[in-house]
Amino acid sequence: MKIAVVGTGYVGLVTGTCFAETGNHVTCVDIDEKKVNKLQQGIITIYEPGLEVLFERNIRQKRLEFTTSLKEGIKGADVIFLALPTPPGEDGSADLKYILKVADDLGSILEQYAVIVDKSTVPVGTAEKVTQAISKNAKVEFDVVSNPEFLREGVAVDDFMKPDRVVIGTESVKAKKIMETLYAPLVRQGNPVIFMDEKSAELTKYAANSFLATKITFMNEIANLCERLGANVDMVRKGIGTDTRIGKRFLFAGIGYGGSCFPKDVQALAKSSKDVNYDFKILESVMAVNTRQKTRLIDHLKGYFKNELEGKTIAMWGLAFKPYTDDIREAPALYNINALLELGAKVRVYDPEAMENVKEVIGDKVTYCEDEYETLEGTDALMIMTEWPVFRTPEFKIIKEKLSSPLILDGRNLYEPEQMKEEGFTYFSIGR
Numbered sequence: 001m002k003i004a005v006v007g008t009g010y011v012g013l014v015t016g017t018c019f020a021e022t023g024n025h026v027t028c029v030d031i032d033e034k035k036v037n038k039l040q041q042g043i044i045t046i047y048e049p050g051l052e053v054l055f056e057r058n059i060r061q062k063r064l065e066f067t068t069s070l071k072e073g074i075k076g077a078d079v080i081f082l083a084l085p086t087p088p089g090e091d092g093s094a095d096l097k098y099i100l101k102v103a104d105d106l107g108s109i110l111e112q113y114a115v116i117v118d119k120s121t122v123p124v125g126t127a128e129k130v131t132q133a134i135s136k137n138a139k140v141e142f143d144v145v146s147n148p149e150f151l152r153e154g155v156a157v158d159d160f161m162k163p164d165r166v167v168i169g170t171e172s173v174k175a176k177k178i179m180e181t182l183y184a185p186l187v188r189q190g191n192p193v194i195f196m197d198e199k200s201a202e203l204t205k206y207a208a209n210s211f212l213a214t215k216i217t218f219m220n221e222i223a224n225l226c227e228r229l230g231a232n233v234d235m236v237r238k239g240i241g242t243d244t245r246i247g248k249r250f251l252f253a254g255i256g257y258g259g260s261c262f263p264k265d266v267q268a269l270a271k272s273s274k275d276v277n278y279d280f281k282i283l284e285s286v287m288a289v290n291t292r293q294k295t296r297l298i299d300h301l302k303g304y305f306k307n308e309l310e311g312k313t314i315a316m317w318g319l320a321f322k323p324y325t326d327d328i329r330e331a332p333a334l335y336n337i338n339a340l341l342e343l344g345a346k347v348r349v350y351d352p353e354a355m356e357n358v359k360e361v362i363g364d365k366v367t368y369c370e371d372e373y374e375t376l377e378g379t380d381a382l383m384i385m386t387e388w389p390v391f392r393t394p395e396f397k398i399i400k401e402k403l404s405s406p407l408i409l410d411g412r413n414l415y416e417p418e419q420m421k422e423e424g425f426t427y428f429s430i431g432r
């Protein structure tokens with residue numbers, strides 16, 4: 001099949017590369033000339049384990065191409081994916097300006113029937129709006145389909161190539177057939193393609209992300225309660241996760257969820273609910289608890305140093321919002337860096353992949369270090385923000401030698417509290 005992917009960011013690049021890998025001819029379109037230039041030279045623009053080898057192979061085999069021209073990119077395409085940004089607008093709702101701009105343009109340049117697919121996370125009613133925008137100038141038939149994406153950064157290739165399920169919202173028989181054929185190689189494992197109406201598909205995406213954010217938040221609350229009651233959240237997690245109705249995944253307490261999606265999608269669903277006069281109480285609590293959770297380590301640090309953080313230097317391990325990505329959007333680390341700087345502390349940071357991205361946002365307000373041990377030079381405490389494997393089994397002796405006070409604040413529960421006590425640390429983790 002001939003596929004066009006409009007928007008070659010995270011989702012666009014994974015979508016384009018994976019569909020090329022399953023034998024389609026894919027042209028990815030982006031307005032960012034620099035990005036397209038790099039991609040045309042075979043330079044990958046995101047860090048995603050396992051993607052580069054597929055990307056290089058499909059470019060070599062001329063199944064994957066890049067352009068800045070929408071007209072050229074969609075020429076002859078059977079399916080056109082819109083993988084465009086939907087950032088939060090001022091009121092928290094998803095901003096549809098990128099999607100609707102492309103939809104407007106598509107109307108006049110479509111030369112033959114195509115299935116236009118909303119791959120971006122978009123509120124209920126967007127497929128209808130996209131249809132109207134294209135219809136204004138369209139001279140040919142087309143269908144608009146909702147096909148939300150459920151991939152996670154860091155394991156995006158696996159999530160895309162072996163999806164738990166594929167959700168497709170359409171009532172068009174023609175579009176359904178085309179989408180079925182396109183996804184057939186990806187659902188051979190027997191996982192379902194679930195067809196439904198467009199609105200239900202759009203809401204499914206927000207429901208999934210909001211449910212997962214709620215699950216994490218619930219565990220963060222249980223963790224906070226554990227600290228007050230003397231229980232251990234790891235034990236409680238194991239105790240409840242073995243109930244198959246609850247499941248083991250997404251039960252890890254920490255310093256709050258981050259990333260480019262959970263925060264914005266929970267906020268957008270809350271706003272959509274308000275717009276139809278529905279007070280979605282759980283979502284309001286989830287957002288409030290998550291904001292509070294991000295301050296947990298700082299609160300403890302302030303307590304330890306009796307609010308005297310002026311002139312203290314803090315080492316920070318991990319900047320990305322989670323491991324195996326260089327993505328720092330809504331990363332708890334950024335929140336904590338800013339809070340430390342405001343309190344007059346200095347910060348020394350290390351992350352295996354995300355430092356360049358942090359430099360772009362924070363500049364030289366913090367010191368960037370070559371590795372985890374260099375961050376510890378002349379510092380008063382260590383904060384752990386991301387559970388990269390390299391931080392899991394460090395040389396505690398070296399850490400202790402380098403810190404002026406043996407204080408570790410661990411937002412990801414990497415170490416055993418008992419062992420830390422034996423090693424002579426004051427160790428604060430979440431819910432233990």
Ligand SMILES: NC(=O)C1=CN([C@@H]2O[C@H](COP(=O)(O)OP(=O)(O)OC[C@H]3O[C@@H](n4cnc5c(N)ncnc54)[C@H](O)[C@@H]3O)[C@@H](O)[C@H]2O)C=CC1
Nearest residue numbers: 007008009010011012030031032083084085086120121149
């Ligand atoms: N990042 C993720 O892990 C996931 C994201 N999503 C959703 O997918 C959508 C896209 O997200 P990301 O890929 O992270 O965004 P992104 O910000 O990484 O990429 C968007 C791309 O669209 C391009 N663009 C903007 N206007 C354009 C136009 N008129 N024509 C062509 N290209 C244009 C930008 O230059 C950028 O390269 C969002 O709705 C997001 O919520 C869904 C699942 C996973």
Ligand SMILES: O=C(O)[C@H]1O[C@H](OP(=O)(O)OP(=O)(O)OC[C@H]2O[C@@H](n3ccc(=O)[nH]c3=O)[C@H](O)[C@@H]2O)[C@H](O)[C@@H](O)[C@@H]1O
Nearest residue numbers: 149150151152153216250251252254257258259261321322
């Ligand atoms: O819509 C999206 O963009 C994507 O959002 C999330 O994927 P992602 O943001 O890549 O990352 P997750 O692995 O879900 O983690 C999100 C945040 O939750 C935190 N988290 C996750 C799991 C957990 O048990 N505890 C926890 O605190 C992570 O540290 C991270 O900050 C969803 O998991 C994907 O299904 C979805 O497609």
